[in-house]
Amino acid sequence: MPIPLKYNLRNLMVRKMTTLATAGGIALVVLVTILLLSLVTGLRQMLVSAGSPNTLIAMRKGATSDVMSFVTRDAVQALRYLPGVAQTAEGEPLVSPEFIKQPLLPTKDGGKEMVLVRGITPVGFLVHDRVRFVAGRAPRPAVREAVVGIAASRRYQGLGLGETLSFDERSWTIVGIFSADGAAFESEVWLDVGDLFKDGTAAGCSGVRFVIPPGTDREALIRRIAEDPRISLAARSEIDYYEEQAEGAKALYLLTMLLAIIMGTGAVFGAMNTMFAAVTHRTAEIGTLRALGFSRRSILTSFVAESVCLSLLGYVLGVVLGIAAVALVNQLMHGVAFQLASFSTAVVTLRVSPEILLLALGLAFLMGIVGGFFPARHAARLRVTEALRRA
Amino acid sequence: MITLQQVSRVYRRGADEVHALEQINLAIPDGTFVALMGPSGSGKSTLLSLIAGLDQPSSGNVAINGQMLSGLSEDQLAAWRAAHVGFVFQFYNLIPVLSAAENVEVPLLLTRLSKAARRQHVETALQIVGLADRQHHRPNQLSGGEQQRVAIARAVVVDPDLLVADEPTGDLDAKNADDILDLLRRLKNEFHKTIVMVTHDPRAERYVDQTFHLDKGVLVKKEE
Structure with missing residues (x-):
């Protein structure tokens, strides 16, 4: 013993x-x-965790993030009807053109930081399927409504539910707070892409997220997006994209x-x-x-x-x-x-x-x-x- | 029977050789209480270590009840000591963080006894030394005499054939020294233990059966 x-x-x-x-x-x-x-x-x-294997991101060739990218409206249109892109039950392509802005917003402890504001369309909430509202609801288009990620809401002044977000001489009412499994989206502000521009239109967007049905030949689709002269974008899976960011x-x-x-x-x-x-x-x-x-x-x-x-x-x-x-x-x-x-x-x-x-x-x-x-x-x-x- | 034949022990100290024991021949019958006496450095503690299986001779043979200790490995010697030898030291060598009963139990941890059986043995051993009521005390809560009695309980708890005691009264006052010597004598008489004790204490001679005197590593005198 x-x-x-x-x-x-x-x-x-x-x-x-x-x-x-x-x-x-x-x-x-x-x-x-x-x-x-x-x-x-x-x-x-x-x-x-932001990445999903069935979601792809298309950006300008050479761009390492959607902030550096620009995609024309024609390319977005061509992408929407490309074979191999998933659709809703109503036949709406699951394609989310997104525009990025980075205004300086005040933090709760008195500093100022660049916050990623993502302009999206209603279909964007279907493409980003891990987004869950913990309070409020999704924004309606064209009425200056915004939703805020839970981490951003905690960190910045004036980003609570019902408060008003102001930048570029305009303001938005916060109507929802969302979580996204801890992903970087939780640090962002999302609002209707049309509302981002004073005249309500944009020549294009920063990047496009789109969904492919399971079993799709992803690599072939990525090649086609790169080679199609109407599109000519670099696409990659969200997983690969965020692996690079990580x-x-x-x-x-x-x-x-x-x-x-x-x-x-x-x-x-x-x-x-x-x-x-x-x-x-x-x-x-x-x-x-x-x-x-x-x-x-x-x-x-x-x-x-x-x-x-x-x-x-x-x-x-x-x-x-x-x-x-x-x-x-x-x-x-x-x-x-x-x-x-x-x-x-x-x-x-x-x-x-x-x-x-x-x-x-x-x-x-x-x-x-x-x-x-x-x-x-x-x-x-x-x-x-x-x-x-x-x- | 303890038998030593032509036993020598030589230590190396740098380039020098120190002859701690030379050509010792000794026979101690079972059930005898023996004192080893002599001046400091005479080799009595070395002799005790050889008899207890703590050390090996440089030459010669040590046999205890027919068991030759020479040639046993470290682990074999440890197992032999655990079964056959009880130790009593001058400074008691109790483990300060364990209670009296836990100290007495330590040698039993090397046996196959159940916890209940171990507890029974511990109680018996503490009763023999008259400390059953002090079993939950830590060593620092006991007097020197009591600590030495706990050490003796630890030495007898596995019921060994042989008890070795190195200056067991060296740290005690006269009254406690007499009590300890009396207890050892009683263990010899009532439980037929063979006891080998190194001591400077002259009163020990009143209690022992034989005294061996050593000087400069040589056995010089035997008194009955």
């Missing part, structure tokens, strides 16, 4: 301050890891992991120092346990277990602090603002997932094992007679 765990737990309790200081170091690593990974997860959720998140993820590893290494030295001190302090006890018949392996396991308990305490502290910090950022700061490639601002809601907690647990466990192993090995290698002399 191994040395009972209560022996280790009570030793940790006896050395309260050292235990807390070491667990605190580990907790800090767990906290930062949770905070940064929840930011990365929120960012990826914002960009990637490239920045990958770099952030790597940076987060690098930071976690560097901090974790520091915490490992902290744990190692604590455990070496524990071994030195308890040399006579180790000698006694060996004399009584416990094997070297039992001693090794016992001290590694103690170190792992220490790291698990740090993990629990770190998780509590991490979840509190995430809630604080989301509630008090209304999420984290990110400037997209299009220069408009997207608000990221930090998201703690079970995967993040598991990863942080793995990290804490690793810190405990590595930090405990060398002191434990030192303890296990002590000669019994020499260890007993330290009493």
Whole structure:
């Protein structure tokens, strides 16, 4: 039978301050890891969850986002009747020409940020099928009504239901608040595309989103859109489009992991120092346990277990602090603002997932094992007679 | 029966060799209470370590009840100690974070006994040393004499054939020292334990059956 765990737990309790200081170091690593990974997860959720495999985006060739793109009305018309484009039950093509503007709007904490305003047609709400109204309703065309994403509504002044949005010397009444599974759309303002222009018309739009029925040869359709002289646009699936937009998140993820590893290494030295001190302090006890018949392996396991308990305490502290910090950022700061490639601002809601907690647990466990192993090995290698002399 | 034949123990200290024991021949019958005496550095603790299976001789043989200890691996020696030897130390060597009963239970964790059986053994051992009512106390809540009695309970709880005691009265006042020696004597008489004790304490000679005197690693005198 191994040395009972209560022996280790009570030793940790006896050395309260050292235990807390070491667990605190580990907790800090767990906290930062949770905070940064929840930011990365929120960012990826914002960009990637926006994509649907059956929705395509057509933009000017060479444009990397619809802000940089322009599509003529003729090209939109040609797209609407292209074979392979899905239609509603009434025969309306599921094609959403969208025009982007980026006015500066005041934030609730007194700053100003570029907000993406998307002019759409009623069919746009069918194309963006993940949009759900959490309050109010969809805007009616030509009566200056707007709807606002839930993150934008929280972050900017005057974007609550029933309030008035003003830019370009005109104003709109907010008639609805929508969510979109955490996607970047939640940081946008949507209104009728005709209302975006003073004369009610536009020569074209920024980009076109359209739906294809499942099973359609997507690649062939994309080739045709590129080669058709009436259209000549670059189309790609929304998934691919947002994957490209999420490239920045990958770099952030790597940076987060690098930071976690560097901090974790520091915490490992902290744990190692604590455990070496524990071994030195308890040399006579180790000698006694060996004399009584416990094997070297039992001693090794016992001290590694103690170190792992220490790291698990740090993990629990770190998780509590991490979840509190995430809630604080989301509630008090209304999420984290990110400037997209299009220069408009997207608000990221930090998201703690079970995967993040598991990863942080793995990290804490690793810190405990590595930090405990060398002191434990030192303890296990002590000669019994020499260890007993330290009493 | 404890038998040592031509036992020597040599330590290396840098380039020097230290001869801690030289050519020791010794036989201690079962159920005998023996004291090993001698000045500091005479080799008595080294001899005790060899008898207890904590160390191996450089040459010669140590046999306890027919079991040759020379040649056993570390793990084999540990298993042998767990089953056959009880230890009593000068500074008690109790684990400070465990209660008296939990300290006594420690050697039983290496047996296959159930929790209930372990508890029974612990209670019996504490009763033998007269500390049944102090079982929930931590070592720092006990006097030196009481701590040493807990250590003796821990030493006898697995019912070993052999008890080794290294200066068991070295940290105690006269009254407690007499009580501990009396307790050891009682363990020998009532439970037929073989006890080998290293001591400087002259009063020990009143309690033991035999005294071996060592000097500079050599057995110089035996007193019955």
